[in-house]
Amino acid sequence: MLKAVEEPRTRLENSVFGRGADALLDGKGKIRRDHLRRALRLIASADPVTRASLARSTGLTTATTSSLVNELIALGLVVSGEQAESTGGKPGTRVEMNRAFYAVCVVIVRAQSIETVLLDLSGARVLTRDSVHPGGVTPADVAAVTGEIVREFRDRVLAVCLQSPGVTDGSVVRESVLLGWKDVPLAELIAAEADVPVVILNDADGEALTEAAFDDVDGVQRLVLRMGEGIGAAVTIDGRVLPGATNRAGEIGHVAFGGRGAQIRCRCGGLGCIEAVASLTAVLGPDFHDELEPNAVRALLAAEGAGERMLLGAEAVAAALRILSGLTDPHEIVIAGRAPLLGEPFLAAVRAGFATNRPKGTASPPIRFAHDSDPALGPGRLVLGRVLGVSLLRPAGNPGAL
Ligand SMILES: [Zn+2]
Numbered sequence: 301m302l303k304a305v306e307e308p309r310t311r312l313e314n315s316v317f318g319r320g321a322d323a324l325l326d327g328k329g330k331i332r333r334d335h336l337r338r339a340l341r342l343i344a345s346a347d348p349v350t351r352a353s354l355a356r357s358t359g360l361t362t363a364t365t366s367s368l369v370n371e372l373i374a375l376g377l378v379v380s381g382e383q384a385e386s387t388g389g390k391p392g393t394r395v396e397m398n399r400a401f402y403a404v405c406v407v408i409v410r411a412q413s414i415e416t417v418l419l420d421l422s423g424a425r426v427l428t429r430d431s432v433h434p435g436g437v438t439p440a441d442v443a444a445v446t447g448e449i450v451r452e453f454r455d456r457v458l459a460v461c462l463q464s465p466g467v468t469d470g471s472v473v474r475e476s477v478l479l480g481w482k483d484v485p486l487a488e489l490i491a492a493e494a495d496v497p498v499v500i501l502n503d504a505d506g507e508a509l510t511e512a513a514f515d516d517v518d519g520v521q522r523l524v525l526r527m528g529e530g531i532g533a534a535v536t537i538d539g540r541v542l543p544g545a546t547n548r549a550g551e552i553g554h555v556a557f558g559g560r561g562a563q564i565r566c567r568c569g570g571l572g573c574i575e576a577v578a579s580l581t582a583v584l585g586p587d588f589h590d591e592l593e594p595n596a597v598r599a600l601l602a603a604e605g606a607g608e609r610m611l612l613g614a615e616a617v618a619a620a621l622r623i624l625s626g627l628t629d630p631h632e633i634v635i636a637g638r639a640p641l642l643g644e645p646f647l648a649a650v651r652a653g654f655a656t657n658r659p660k661g662t663a664s665p666p667i668r669f670a671h672d673s674d675p676a677l678g679p680g681r682l683v684l685g686r687v688l689g690v691s692l693l694r695p696a697g698n699p700g701a702l
């Protein structure tokens with residue numbers, strides 16, 4: 301659990317990391333903030349850090365790095381830990397992230413449920429709450445659930461990232477077919493409940509950011525296809541999501557890619573939309589929903605006809621990926637969402653379909669399922685990055701990206 305907090309979040313809010321600090325900082329102040337971010341990044345990395353090693357890594361003087369560390373300690377972000385092992389001279393005191401002091405809140409909105417998560421600054425879950433809304437999740441439900449948890453942990457929650465299906469500009473959900481929402485000012489609704497920075501994120505983008513947390517090299521371009529009740533895609537470049545001019549890059553659910561499913565009617569009224577052919581609802585039937593337990597999903601997959609529909613879905617996915625991959629030329633293609641529950645036969649069919657009739661001149665990137673990791677990680681990294689300028693949170697047991 302989270303430790304008791306002696307000092308409130310307001311200290312951070314009034315610091316160089318606070319909202320509005322940008323307008324108040326002069327050039328020198330901004331350089332100082334850059335140094336603080338660099339120190340944070342090094343302290344959060346897997347290697348043990350002392351004030352002296354920080355000075356060596358940054359090229360700053362010991363006096364400057366000491367003052368940076370002291371400021372980070374005063375802000376509650378960092379603590380002085382145990383004695384580091386001596387490398388000949390006087391052993392220094394290890395400096396570590398104060399992981400359990402602050403948290404970020406990630407709210408994952410699905411069609412009929414809301415999952416609320418608190419992540420500490422190591423990326424570990426310290427709290428999970430599920431609320432179920434059988435009639436469909438409303439914006440008021442989301443605001444109420446989020447407001448409650450932020451008020452309860454008000455001194456510790458630095459920011460909220462709300463992940464939702466549909467098109468969003470970061471504060472308004474412009475359109476969600478799955479939720480039946482249009483132009484919902486969700487960030488504003490939550491701000492009325494809780495005074496913290498709020499970012500709204502599309503669900504495929506959130507999964508793509510979680511995948512990017514595993515990158516340990518710079519410059520990776522990745523195409524992520526999220527499959528569940530709906531289908532969406534996202535492209536990340538060096539850990540950032542390609543948004544598009546109207547925040548709709550990757551909204552391919554209602555694009556028809558042709559092929560054997562071209563005559564299947566979609567709930568949007570169109571014919572042959574990839575969602576109508578390859579979504580997990582299309583493959584597994586109307587009993588599938590995004591909240592379903594893995595064993596229940598596997599039971600649906602064992603039902604008569606599901607295997608055949610899965611192969612049809614794989615064919616449609618392969619056709620879509622051929623076009624999207626030709627357009628974006630990614631290092632790799634990742635299939636995320638609930639699709640990994642379809643197992644290796646689905647992946648093998650997608651790979652085979654992708655390789656068949658591959659257009660000349662296009663690359664043949666590897667296709668794999670997403671890492672089995674905490675879906676809150678990507679959204680948490682995004683919103684912590686907005687507050688501190690450093691994402692910090694890492695996948696468990698993986699140094700990944702900072
Ligand atoms: Zn459609």
